[in-house]
Amino acid sequence: MPVDLLDLNRIPRHIACVMDGNGRWAQTRGLPRTEGHRAGEHSLFEVVDASLEIGVEWLTVFAFSTENWRRPRDEVRFLINFNEEILVRRRDELNERGVRIRFVGRRDWRVPKRLIRRMDEASGLTAKNRTLTFTIAFNYGGRAEIVDAVRRIAASGVAPEKITETTIARNLYDPEMPDPDLVIRTSGEYRISNFLLWELAYSELVFTDTPWPEFQRREFFAAIREFQDRDRRFGGVDGGD
Ligand code: FPP
Numbered sequence: 001m002p003v004d005l006l007d008l009n010r011i012p013r014h015i016a017c018v019m020d021g022n023g024r025w026a027q028t029r030g031l032p033r034t035e036g037h038r039a040g041e042h043s044l045f046e047v048v049d050a051s052l053e054i055g056v057e058w059l060t061v062f063a064f065s066t067e068n069w070r071r072p073r074d075e076v077r078f079l080i081n082f083n084e085e086i087l088v089r090r091r092d093e094l095n096e097r098g099v100r101i102r103f104v105g106r107r108d109w110r111v112p113k114r115l116i117r118r119m120d121e122a123s124g125l126t127a128k129n130r131t132l133t134f135t136i137a138f139n140y141g142g143r144a145e146i147v148d149a150v151r152r153i154a155a156s157g158v159a160p161e162k163i164t165e166t167t168i169a170r171n172l173y174d175p176e177m178p179d180p181d182l183v184i185r186t187s188g189e190y191r192i193s194n195f196l197l198w199e200l201a202y203s204e205l206v207f208t209d210t211p212w213p214e215f216q217r218r219e220f221f222a223a224i225r226e227f228q229d230r231d232r233r234f235g236g237v238d239g240g241d
Pocket of ligand 1: 019020021022023024025037040041044061062063064068079082083084086087136187
């Protein structure tokens, strides 16, 4: 799907991706699952490049979930080290291209201190950039995010009847993050798997059978084209105000 088939006036402002299928992609090739994650880095940066090219403002990816700790110890260790390595290896190039790196997820639970330091370095280095905000969901769970928001609200002592949707939205991990317009999940799984539960209330969901390591620029543009062919009504009716 070439870029010229996209309507450049209707590019989703915020796209979120569940980068699924790395392990299965590797296994069907007789490779260790970790090789699938390595191959996934290429896809991730194709998607970052393509987002910069067409003017996506916010891109969020699910890099490690609160449930991923249940994987075999070696894979967990690999994913933590791999995320750290990518941050260190790619942060300067992302910074030069105007990308602002941010993180959502539980920081104070299980994440090694060294990785937290790397995350803070990457977000500090790129904090002033505005071209694309690239949010990495690490140790992230949608329910955990809502629990953490509710805890903060309860601790603030606000009266229950004063709590609105806005109160909750303002207490999420990144209150500035707009809700995703489009959520893409690769590899033929038709689930949300605890990703951005609050934020995706009105998102368009696009599922593709392509495993993440094969999800390249043309597949990304095809998902955006599918989004552009849909009719978003946000609970209203066509032609209504
Ligand atoms: C899901 O595939 C993918 C992951 C658990 C992690 C993918 C992580 C990266 C590509 C690196 C991201 C790094 C940064 C810094 C953003 P899976 O293992 O669940 O695949 P399966 O469903 O086939 O088992």
